[in-house]
Amino acid sequence: MTAIVWFRRDLRLHDHAALHIAMQTGDPIIPVFILDDWFCRSGTVGDKRLFAYFAAVQSLANNLAHVGGRLLIRHGDPVQVLSQLAKETGADKLFFNRDYTPYARKRDQSVCDALTSEGVMVQSCKDLVLHEPAEILTKQRTPYAVFTPYRRLWQTLPKEQPYPIPERWLMFDRLNELPGEALPTLEAFGRKALTGDEWTVQRFGERAACERLKQYLNGDIQQYKDRRDMPGLDATSRLSFALKAGTLSIRTVYYLVHEALEEARGEGVTSIEAFITELIWREFYQQVLFFHPKTTEQAFLPQFEGVKWENNPELLARWCEGETGYPIVDAAMKQLGETGWMHNRLRMITASFLTKDLLIDWRYGMAYFAKQLIDYDEAANSGGWQWSASTGTDPQPYFRIFNPISQGEKFDPDGVFVKKYLPVLRDVPLQYIHKPWEMPKEVQEQANCVIGLDYPVPCVDHAERRKLALSLFQEAKDRHLMQKQNE
Template sequence: MSSALVWFRRDLRDFDHAALYHALKNYQQVFCAFVFDADILDALPRRGDRRVEFIHGCVAELDSALRARGGGLIVRHARARDAIPTLAQGLGVDAVLANRDYEPAAQARDSDVAERLRLLGIGFADFKDQVIFEKAEILTQGGGPFSVFTPYKRAWLKTLTDFHLKSYPVDKYASRLAPPPEGERVPDLATLGFDPTNLAELGITPGMMAGRRLFEDFLKRIGRYKARRDFPAVKGVSYLSVHLRFGTVSIRELARAARDAGGEGADTWLSELVWRDFYFQILWHHPRVAGASFRPEYDRVAWDRDPALFAAWCEGCTGYPIVDAAMRQINHSGYMHNRLRMIVASFLTKDLGIDWREGEAYFAEHLNDFDLAANNGGWQWAASTGCDAQPYFRIFNPVTQSERFDPDGTFIRRYLPELAKVPDKYIHAPWTLPPIDQKLAGCVIGTDYPAPVVDHAKARERTLARFAVVKGAAAESAGEA
């Protein structure tokens, strides 16, 4: 009897799953496994990591769903590059199947696993599942990868057909799922060496069912997405990013729903899914971006090293309310609204003059939805070092951004209660509130809330001078966002 092992990674669902479908279709017996990879977990700085708790919940739900189909998960806590070949050999399978990962470290891991399996006489195959288009599927007319988003999007939409959005049905062959060996269970969080976090308090629920509920709720609002997506105080976005990251939802189903819905809101959201593919293909074709500027000449920019300023940014104590509220949001919840990600990234790099890689690393540690491709792409966009990035002379003004996207200070007050009584007129720049009124509001600047750590106008001039090493800033027409 032919048999296979499906290795689940960032695809924690039992439906529309490419590797699982191909395994069930082509093998008579299919085992399923997940590895809590020690190479990843041992590098985490905190024992209370929301992502580990989220993954653990997803794995437990997936195990239950597979058991209901007659299968189940074999779960290991070990180095994946050791555990998968050992497990495959022990089960006596003919092949291991997985969905493709595009990060350099994952590619190296998979190559190692594939070679170890080959030496054991076991096959290895991987499949496209977490993107619509991958690698070299979308190329310029010259045959190279795109580095500008708009023409990439045009080519993406032109290439898209129903074939690319088709589902991989699991039900038809589900009877071929093999139960795990007797006694196999998902280890609890403590056994993995991790502590519970505030996920439940935050209302963040792991798993496929939770992803489905969020998706269905968003579809009711998708028509208003373009108009509402930039305002962090309103319910305008999908909140699906962590589910996309760990594959409890299907990218094909999401893209298909957006395409079929049509209209300004759905088209705008589909464009965000295209951005996601764009950054994946950038990482695939240019893996060096994981540590260096996409545009190599921008590595000549001399960034400042200022631990005190960086700490103020991390802790939400810069004196700029929209920046501080956003940083307190990520510290409290592991989530940050996309507009705020742009604002705080611009502030770190262009107001504080600190290397984008420091901010990228902070986000990588704290974001529930951390994804190397998107995180790197977003930071390099804000720092003007990446592909199709905002021009270096376009520098977000944190006050005008705040006025535009949180006009009455609702979001700011949610995370900065010390500013609760500051009048709307001054909420975006509370240091301009007269001293007597600061006392009346219970918010004395420099005592109850920090004074600005930098002067934006002066910081802006320093940024233009900093980037002159690359482009000659004096010749450019500067503009404020």
């Protein structure tokens, strides 16, 4: 009697559903991680994203070694790898935590079918979310398309408590003898190593995630509501990668945040409630993707599938490189390029700018973020992009278009963030920091920032593009209505 525990996006030992349930059987376990070329060799996955994930895998391997175990790493198709592993070890059980993306669901069903047919008991577990997509439905038993009623129901439902850390680790007796791959590295997959103090295994592991959560609960969460939109402040949790890779459990996060809420007073209460709302958005988008898997490719709102995007490749390149001439947009894109992360307010600003100012299809932006973000989550990424593009569930209305100048002035009033990622603007007077093209020539020279030479001229005129965006969306809406009437 042996149980395989298949680690995927749950790279931790604490509060781990599949691991806990497997150990409850009393059988020795085989912890395994499978390197899948679909992910490791994909041109859609950038170096920073791959490094962060590999670092979390290495952290898990280190933690298993610390408790006397080993993370068995194998390479190949999960169906073949797990089937072979069960045969060579005599394992009769497989445990893993459920994932809800279209690819994961198809892969997991194939694994279940194959191993069940071979006599292996397969059990999947709820771990990624507090409430799975099918748990929260309308009275008509349909998924929600609007966030607020979803949130209200989500908040009324009981939440599972975190699972305890195992007291005794019973490993498969021949675990160390099993052939396996070395710990994955970028170089092993034909990529260049990342250098710099920020690119360390420790930064992306389970311990770092737990310490970050503790630190955040002891400070910044109390002012989250008022400070979360200010990218110049380190005021957000920065837990998105930990929740994506599963170095931190959503149960643990919710449980400790709820504890803090019970002790909070005044501003702290509204701030923690706002933070919990963001956790609910995460699960809302999981539900949207689960029931509407085509939203990674098509607009949720059919009337906006026909928007006639311009899709100018030069403008797309300038957006990707942070060379649009709009400082808050450019600084945000530089942050993404340098760190593999972007502040959430800036994700909305840059997405709005790409779709409403540059008139580029949201799918281009979604794909670029998917490659660059270390915390990339398919559900949140597609949901967020469709929200910004006004094409998704409960979206920003298409006639509300972010002004990149006023957004910068409101959320980076002192230019702290802009100056950090655009050093060429450090000596620009504050009154011009978000519209440097308005500087008189003599001021440009004094600031060592000549527009068109040291910093680009705006690539588009926001006011003009806003009018054009409104007309394109209205035209798409009218065409769709006419088609429906003619059917």
